Amino acid sequence: MTPALALDDVGFGFPGRKVLEGVSFAIAPGEFVVVLGPSGGGKSTLLRLVAGLLEPSSGQLRIAGAEVRGPRRDVGMVFQKPTLLPWRTALDNVLLPAGFSRGASATERARAQELLAAVGLPDAASLYPAQLSGGMAQRVGLARMLLHDPDLLLLDEPFAALDAMTRERMTLLLQELWLSRPRAALFVTHSIPEALLLADRVIVLAGRPGRIQVDWRVDLPRPRRPETMADPAFNEMALALRREFDLVAA
16 A cells, blocks of 8 residues: 655755754554654654655655655645634635635535534634634634645644643544544644544654654554543553653653
């Protein structure tokens, strides 16, 4: 089976500074992989390379067997901040990849409405970003990512700015959306509990330049719930990962 995403000895840097070096891994179709690591380890850079927003200094990236040469319609991305246009409604922000309501087809408009409902915002279509809470704004970002039903999802710490309770709800919502239509996903976070709630695999990326330190399979049944965090297996895995993380982050 052709991997949904494959990285082969990928490196990236600027003159006098390497950010990533020798990064190799693959993601199968329908597999959820979380990249965990300290600040400065190259996690966000890695996502931008996969998204085609940056070019690698060395190595090769392939999506569904084709070399990454720029942004692709079959890749959806959510950034650390919702990046909503303040002068556009929630519906228009979801429709941004289609050119807003004016350029969108009836099918795309209907899908945008369905996605707003799917993320728990059925009545928010006409609201502007200033009228949305942080969690609501990030839900709009999730809906926008899914508009064209991409086969690869890229998520760059999308819940990091939210309070703890909202962050947990958004994590579980993302899992629910993913389970309804499993697809390859690459999710960046600093949070070990968040990683274990979402991931099929956890990759620890650390060092300067960033390299893969750990690649772990997460064998916890789905769907994962808040009570999953009280499961001894969850806590044992979190503790072991914390030890690894502390070692590579030191």
